[in-house]
Amino acid sequence: MSQVLTGTTAAQEEKSHTPLVEAMLRLHKNRTAMAGLVIVGIFVFLALFGPLIAPHDPLEQSLYNKLKPPVWDARGSMSFFLGTDDFGRDLLSRLIHGARISMLVGVVSVSISLFFGTIAGAVAGFYRGWVDVIIMRVMDILLAFPSILLAIVIVAFLGPSLENAMIAIGIVSIPRYARIVRGSVLEEYSKDYVQAARALGASDFRLIFQHILPNCLAPLIVQTTLGFASAILEAAALSFLGLGAQPPTPEWGAMLAGGRALILRAWWVVTFPGITILLAVLGFNLLGDGLRDALDPRLRD
Template identity: 60%
Template structure:
């Protein structure tokens, strides 16, 4: 019995096609993400500013020329170095009790990032748990959780934060708890909407058929696919936390003096707004720049992580 063996010879054209396919292979996930993120110049600028703020917060003890609470009684309300009467010892001037403005701003960046990190982490964890329960179990559990979130959203965020701090007492830790409670409904509603959308997909049905339990489906199958919108919301939540912390500090319900917090710095210098513009302008600019940077970075993350917005 004769057997015939057929040999397929690749032509130069076939080799070129194979090479072209290899060249056009999908890029690495991180490289692809950076490609979409870097198309947004505002997001890149926001990322750079956030990186600078983080570095300033981490190395505040090294960068700051003075202690944020040290008072120089002989140098109260000294103007910035470029203004008449300024001193190279205090580049951005001093406040009404002689504390260095630059040092307090740098240490205030550390405090603002800590407030944002703690508040966003608490609200994100609780929001994910409540949103998963509401989106997965539905029924009475969903109605109870979402109606509670609707009641919290019906109240102005600052008013709700003030009410929580009034109950718990003024202070930095209680302000973090208040901000976390204020932001909680946003994460819960975002998680619930994403979970409901994921539960309708085939991979969830396949996991049920394969015998996966409720906990495994919720945390191993559904939650990872809901991460993209939650990451964006958490990034934007940093700016909200910084603003709310500054507002509570301005009202005297957040960080208490002499803690170098930007909102409390504004409150303590409000009466000098006309005679010493720098004691109000610089903390306000710090809040403005940091909030704007986190918002720009959040917009870039949304464009890079959402497949519908990718061009």
């Protein structure tokens, strides 16, 4: 009898939680999501405290230490834990500083796409009609091009640099957010609370930004997390092609491009930047999938 009462009490307590708390509890139970959160946390930590952690200056060159493999030195200490590149620069230090650049790329590009995509999707879904047709046809045109190809065109027009790469990545990602927000706004528009607010004289601006968009945050949070992964990968691709960060900037894609000619005689120069990109993208994808499962009301017990 006591076990039944205990189970009933636990169920009642779980149901009494707010939707946000319930989502966090479901996220905590998702092992893959927590693994992604740990990976993302590590990269955020490196981005914030990279200069304090890195054992060497990422731009310091030393021809004496050129292409040193990641092995113990004669003194028994790991002076170059992951080896050095063809200019004698410490790979570990460059990877740590590269985390700051990759996180910056994610923040800037996702902010651009989130801001403009949210506005475009909200306006299209709220006003519908010819406004919806024009906005969504523009989004369809952008989606018709492969994202990396469109980013290359934009960077080629603006000029190769890390700043222009972030702008290009943000532009090509706008349609993803616009379509998500439009669908959510169309779903929320017909609900009673929106009609009640309209009957009370709420303006269109207030209806969109105070009543409708706050109820569209769940899919936006998921897409934002996944957008970080896409931004990091696309920035690395642009830098690999010479259109993003320029040497000697310690960016992961640029490090891959600089070491591709050494892959047969210095495998560590390209292996460790590639693994770092893989882990960063994997972490954000795992976290995004976990957030999607946690925030989806259809998966609630």
